[in-house]
Amino acid sequence: MKKNTNIDNFECGYVYHIYTHANGKDLIFREEENYRYFLEKILKYIIPVAEIYAYCLIPNHFHLLLRFKELKHVENEHFYLMKQFSNLLNGYAKAYNKRYNRKGSLFLDYLRRKRVNDEKYLTKLLHYIHNNPVNHGLVKDIRNWRYSSYHSYINTAKTSHVERAEMMKYFDTINDFIMYHRSSIEYDFMETL
Template sequence: MKKNSNTENFESGYVYHIYTHANGNDLIFREEENYRYFLKKLEKYINPITEMYAYCLMPNHFHLLLRFKELKEIENEHFYLMKHFSNLLNGYAKAYNKRYNRKGSLFLDYIRRKRVDNKKYLLKLLHYIHNNPVNHGFIEDINDWKYSSYQSYINFSKESRIERKEMMQYFDTINEFVEYHKSNVEYDFLTIE
């Protein structure tokens, strides 16, 4: 039986695709400062409990690809891990609402999540997440989007908070990584609502 992507429990040690959308037709990010602020919140609440493999922030939604670090002596892992996401989204939404004199929920009531259980799915997600701005028509060239982890990979010599080694084990060179992202990949079994 297929698990619903809104109810699947988080477990430490596993890789997940996590994504959510703005409520209705709202935007999550209106200006560059919004993206920077969200990334700071991500670093504060999510980086301590994860190895981040990829992300992409879009005007009305975002995608994360990450592995939860192993936890010791935590009774309810899902609740503990979910609390970090709650803190991220609530903290960001409060600041956003204050800045734009806005009221109400900014995000959908839940974060969608899907456990990644094989290499093929993992690599398709990496491609999908980094190409999201191209697929949505915001840019034509993947290099032109500033709010994803793609630049971190192609500038491998620069320090990054992205766990690049995990993903780069599937590519012999940076050029192979770049060519993979330029290729047409069928997202046939990506269940993204």
């Protein structure tokens, strides 16, 4: 079996684009409560080990852009960090299956991930993740999608678990950030969902 070269091992201190899809034609998020519950699970399992730069949840998949924190006294970083995602996805899937009286796997059997190694790729990912609902025809304007970190960036008066300052280093003003997200970007460098 050919190894998927698009899957990088997790290491502390690095930025990753992490995403997965529902199994088959299933939905991960059916209603408002599902989105809220998933974000609560991210707070519980991912925020302790990572700084979130961007996220987007849409009905059949999600994207995260994050940097793993430096963790002391962890022997196998990849295993430890994967365990956090396993807890997130398994905990969510169990609650989801119970609520909707369903059985079986909710997510694909692997978590897709790609290490981000340069700034151009990083800023394109930010654009891609926030524009994902537009690209999938769910809304015409990203301002109308409530389940992404885009609003955390443009509503700076509100507290957020999104690490806005790190990504805002690439923009002179909030208006520059907004205009960048309205611009057309070529996503020729990544596998899209």
